[in-house]
Amino acid sequence: MTIRLDRRRLLTGAGVTAAAAALSACAPLSASDGVRSVLDMAEQLTMRAQRLLLTGDALAREFTEADLSPVFKSNGTHNPDDEAYQRLAEGGFADWRLQVDGMVERPLALSLADLRAMPARTQITRHDCVEGWSAIGKWTGVPLAEVLKAAGLKPGARYVMFHCADEYEKTLDGSGRYYESIDLVDAFHPQTILAYGMNGRDLPIAHGAPLRLRVERQLGYKQAKYLMRLEIVDSFARFYRGKGGFWEDRGYEWYAGI
Amino acid sequence: MDGIDRSTAERAAPKRRVLVRRHSGTVRLTHWVNVLCFGILLMSGLQIFNAHPELYWGQYGADADWSFLALEAKRGDNGAIEGVTRIGALEIPTTGVLGASAVNGEIRPRGFPNWATLPGFRNLAEGRRWHFFFAWLFVINGAAYLLYGLLAGHFRRDLAPSRDQLAPRHLWHEIVTHARLRFPKGEEARRYNALQKLAYCGVAFILLPVMVLTGLTMSPGMDAALPWLVDLFGGRQSARSLHFIAATLLVLFVVIHLAMVFASGLFNNLRSMITGRYAIETEEPKP
Numbered sequence: 451m452t453i454r455l456d457r458r459r460l461l462t463g464a465g466v467t468a469a470a471a472a473l474s475a476c477a478p479l480s481a482s483d484g485v486r487s488v489l490d491m492a493e494q495l496t497m498r499a500q501r502l503l504l505t506g507d508a509l510a511r512e513f514t515e516a517d518l519s520p521v522f523k524s525n526g527t528h529n530p531d532d533e534a535y536q537r538l539a540e541g542g543f544a545d546w547r548l549q550v551d552g553m554v555e556r557p558l559a560l561s562l563a564d565l566r567a568m569p570a571r572t573q574i575t576r577h578d579c580v581e582g583w584s585a586i587g588k589w590t591g592v593p594l595a596e597v598l599k600a601a602g603l604k605p606g607a608r609y610v611m612f613h614c615a616d617e618y619e620k621t622l623d624g625s626g627r628y629y630e631s632i633d634l635v636d637a638f639h640p641q642t643i644l645a646y647g648m649n650g651r652d653l654p655i656a657h658g659a660p661l662r663l664r665v666e667r668q669l670g671y672k673q674a675k676y677l678m679r680l681e682i683v684d685s686f687a688r689f690y691r692g693k694g695g696f697w698e699d700r701g702y703e704w705y706a707g708i
Numbered sequence: 709m710d711g712i713d714r715s716t717a718e719r720a721a722p723k724r725r726v727l728v729r730r731h732s733g734t735v736r737l738t739h740w741v742n743v744l745c746f747g748i749l750l751m752s753g754l755q756i757f758n759a760h761p762e763l764y765w766g767q768y769g770a771d772a773d774w775s776f777l778a779l780e781a782k783r784g785d786n787g788a789i790e791g792v793t794r795i796g797a798l799e800i801p802t803t804g805v806l807g808a809s810a811v812n813g814e815i816r817p818r819g820f821p822n823w824a825t826l827p828g829f830r831n832l833a834e835g836r837r838w839h840f841f842f843a844w845l846f847v848i849n850g851a852a853y854l855l856y857g858l859l860a861g862h863f864r865r866d867l868a869p870s871r872d873q874l875a876p877r878h879l880w881h882e883i884v885t886h887a888r889l890r891f892p893k894g895e896e897a898r899r900y901n902a903l904q905k906l907a908y909c910g911v912a913f914i915l916l917p918v919m920v921l922t923g924l925t926m927s928p929g930m931d932a933a934l935p936w937l938v939d940l941f942g943g944r945q946s947a948r949s950l951h952f953i954a955a956t957l958l959v960l961f962v963v964i965h966l967a968m969v970f971a972s973g974l975f976n977n978l979r980s981m982i983t984g985r986y987a988i989e990t991e992e993p994k995p
Contacts, residue, residue: 492841503933510932513767521772576767576944578928580832582760583770584944667932701833707929708840 497705501635510641510666513574518649519585522577524656527616527628530676535615543660548597548644552611552682555602562646562660568592568600571643579670580702587657589664590647595638597680603634607682610637611689612663615676618696630674631686631694631704632665641666644677669706671697723989728898730986735862738853739981745846746958748838751826753955754819755835761807761819763952767943776949781808781817789815847920853912866900867909873902891972897988904968911961915954922951 530536538546543562550558572590594610612630619626636642642665646653653659658675665672672695686692691699698704731739762775769775777795779802784790791807793800804810809821811829822828826838857863872878882903885891892901900908924930925937925947941947969977980986 486837489837489841492837492844495844496840500927500929500933504929508932510928511935511938517767519768519770519773521770523770523772576928576931578926578944579770580759580836582756582926582948583762583764584768585770586768667929669928697833701831701837703836708924708927 493703493705496703496708500705500707504667507640508667510575513576513586515574515588517574517586518588522585522587522649522657523579523583524654525579525670527618527675528656530616532615532617535676538615539655539659546660548661548677549679550597550601550682551679553604553607553684554598554682555604556600558597558601560597565592565597565644565646565661568596571640572647573641573643573664573666575641575664575666577670577673580697580706588649589643589645590650591643591645591661591664593640594642594644594663595640597644598637598682601682603682606684607634608684609633609682609686609694611681611683611686612674612677613679613681614674615678625690625699626696627690628674628676628696629690630663630672630696631683631689632663632668632672636665636667639665639667667707669708671695671702672706723894723991725987726990727985727987729984730980731984732856732860732862733984734853734856734860736981736984738849738856741845741849742853745842745849746962748826748842749846750955750959751824752835752838752842755825755827755830756832756839757952758819758825758830759832763949764945765943765949766945767938769945769948777952779807779819789817791815791818843920843923850916850920857912867905867912869902869905869909870899873905878902886968889971894989894991897986907961907965911958915958915961918954919951919958922947922954926951 547559547561548565550560569592570590571593572588574586574588577585577587598610609631610633612632614628614630616628617624617626618628632642642663644661645658645664646661648654648657653662658673658677661677662675663673663677683689686694690696693699694704695702761779762769763777764770764773764775775794778793780792780794782790782792789803789808790801791803791805791809793802793806803815805821807817807819808815809818810816811818811822818830825835827834857867879902882901886903891897921937922941924934925941926944931938931944937947938944941950976987
């Protein structure tokens with residue numbers, strides 16, 4: 451029997467206790483705050499350097515059907531145990547609506563049928579997990595830019611927040627809910643899509659049904675699954691622990707281009 | 709007879725110890741910055757590797773795909789956790805070091821052991837933070853070294869093997885004398901020997917650039933910016949494996965490098981890389 455080294459499973463296991471939130475917040479750090487703030491400069495440097503190089507909507511590599519991973523690993527949450535989500539899943543997500551609100555001119559509530567009626571994009575891309583593995587999958591969905599155009603961004607809008615149905619770490623204060631955020635550079639990139647299809651079929655629950663984000667020039671943890679709500683904001687500092695995402699709140703980089 | 713002849717000759721021309729300028733300030737500074745970067749990049753790299761201690765070839769690779777190298781943990785017959793290093797189909801028991809090692813006194817699944825990683829406990833996010841900061845420092849330092857080496861003539865003058873050094877007979881002679889831990893003396897010690905030059909060139913112009921390029925190929929952002937990176941190494945997972953293999957070769961280089969530093973005079977070598985002055989024995993008459 452092989453014992454998997456699965457960071458996320460370990461974390462989920464530990465997270466079942468109510469103390470997990472407090473524990474992870476006080477986890478011993480290898481670096482003092484001063485050292486850490488110096489080390490964090492590298493993330494800014496990396497993001498600026500990549501943004502300089504990523505001009506003219508440079509695309510992530512697109513592959514062919516022959517390149518698809520035989521098995522696309524499901525990571526993170528495999529099936530959200532949230533009751534409301536389970537009811538939606540039982541109904542085939544017929545009652546599911548994607549809320550689009552925040553700094554928009556026209557808040558939207560989009561059904562899967564609404565999304566499928568919008569322009570679609572299919573892309574075969576490589577998914578790179580922060581742990582090091584990669585899988586190639588085929589994604590079909592609506593470009594996020596189409597949804598944002600339909601809602602109309604208000605002046606000052608800077609980020610798209612992705613609120614998800616899965617609580618990845620059980621906590622008393624609900625801070626373990628998965629969420630993510632990207633800025634408008636990535637939000638309007640042609641390969642940034644809200645995917646409802648995978649490998650030619652409906653998106654499976656293990657991979658984020660009914661809708662997940664694909665932001666192809668960043669790592670796997672940015673590809674939020676089980677999307678419930680897009681919130682357009684000018685800052686993500688007031689959400690959860692203020693770092694812009696579930697893993698970001700737990701020490702990972704907000705800019706996950708490397 | 710031979711021995712007597714030589715000692716007579718030595719007596720005839722008494723040797724004198726002189727300090728020569730061996731390393732420029734730029735070489736010394738970039739060398740030590742590189743030492744710091746390499747140590748931290750290696751240990752934080754092992755921390756990152758531990759998040760998924762398997763290597764693949766090609767564009768993709770995950771649990772269900774074939775890996776040619778893996779540091780695994782298995783449950784033994786008696787229920788204890790055992791570490792296994794798998795190379796292809798070959799399984800080598802490595803409990804305690806690779807695959808499974810002590811965490812707070814208890815054997816746990818762990819690719820590389822805690823003492824080899826930065827930080828010294830399981831934390832991928834912290835490992836990445838150290839790795840990318842020192843990757844930047846390493847690249848800036850390396851660029852400064854390359855620029856200096858080209859402009860100041862360091863590569864041409866000190867690193868490029870000269871024609872006489874590349875003669876097969878000479879190379880063989882150096883291999884034999886190195887194996888006996890006998891090193892060039894006198895005038896010949898003024899320059900690097902051929903094996904040194906080849907090793908340094910291989911590290912500076914092949915291994916270290918491969919480390920940087922394979923590292924960048926693992927970045928989804930860089931792959932979009934520079935798509936040729938993916939083709940150069942045949943895929944992200946190939947690049948990840950080459951990153952690991954090149955790192956292993958660099959560790960091998962450092963081990964041999966340190967052994968040679970000790971064998972050929974620790975104090976003299978250290979002084980030359982700190983102050984720039986290196987002592988050689990010369991047969992020149994006193995001025």
